[in-house]
Amino acid sequence: MTDWMDSEIKELYEEHGEKTLEKSECPFKRILVSIINQQISTEAGAAIQERFFDRFELTPESILEADEDRMSDVGLSSQKSDYMKSAAEHFIEDDLTAERFGEMSDEEVIEEMTEIRGIGDWTAKMFLMFALGREDVFPVEDLGIRRAMAGVYGIESRKEMREKAEEWRPKRSIASLYLWEFRND
Numbered sequence: 001m002t003d004w005m006d007s008e009i010k011e012l013y014e015e016h017g018e019k020t021l022e023k024s025e026c027p028f029k030r031i032l033v034s035i036i037n038q039q040i041s042t043e044a045g046a047a048i049q050e051r052f053f054d055r056f057e058l059t060p061e062s063i064l065e066a067d068e069d070r071m072s073d074v075g076l077s078s079q080k081s082d083y084m085k086s087a088a089e090h091f092i093e094d095d096l097t098a099e100r101f102g103e104m105s106d107e108e109v110i111e112e113m114t115e116i117r118g119i120g121d122w123t124a125k126m127f128l129m130f131a132l133g134r135e136d137v138f139p140v141e142d143l144g145i146r147r148a149m150a151g152v153y154g155i156e157s158r159k160e161m162r163e164k165a166e167e168w169r170p171k172r173s174i175a176s177l178y179l180w181e182f183r184n185d
Contacts, residue, residue, distance in 0.1 A: 004171045008152045012178035019177035023133035027098050028091050029058045030131035031113075034123045035083050036076070048075040060088035083118025090116045101132055129173045138165040138172040148179035 002010055024030045037045035051074035063084050071081040101109055106128055113124035122141035128134040139145055140158050149161045168175040
């Protein structure tokens with residue numbers, strides 16, 4: 001398990017134990033989680049997610065029919081509600097299933113997902129990691145990852161971060177899980 005780790009990641013591994021990723025049973029639900037978590041703190045995202053999941057059925061069809069005032073009541077901006085509805089449309093119209101994604105490369109998934117209004121590279125990479133369980137994704141767009149890279153390695157530029165992350169192939173997603181732990185220390 002640890003042969004790909006450098007000494008810094010290995011130290012985080014020893015402190016926090018083994019980290020793994022698994023495929024989500026419901027990719028649509030995972031894209032909703034990623035939309036909720038866009039540009040807000042982990043704590044705020046968790047609170048909104050809990051309220052949202054308690055009040056709404058998590059299917060593309062039900063999200064398309066959801067009342068925007070009810071979505072706002074759980075803490076979603078009108079923009080994020082719009083993004084969720086756009087994702088729901090794409091999941092229905094483009095038949096975005098776990099099976100279909102399973103046949104696609106990471107780059108193809110990112111291309112497909114970023115065609116959805118409100119889905120950028122960060123959200124697409126979160127989808128790759130947490131919906132599809134892909135182990136070799138490096139989300140340099142994530143502020144927590146960049147802060148951890150600066151704290152652990154003294155690296156400030158995204159270019160240098162990507163170069164460093166190349167050393168962790170084929171486990172860059174797993175390395176990212178450890179970097180998020182550093183951020184939370």
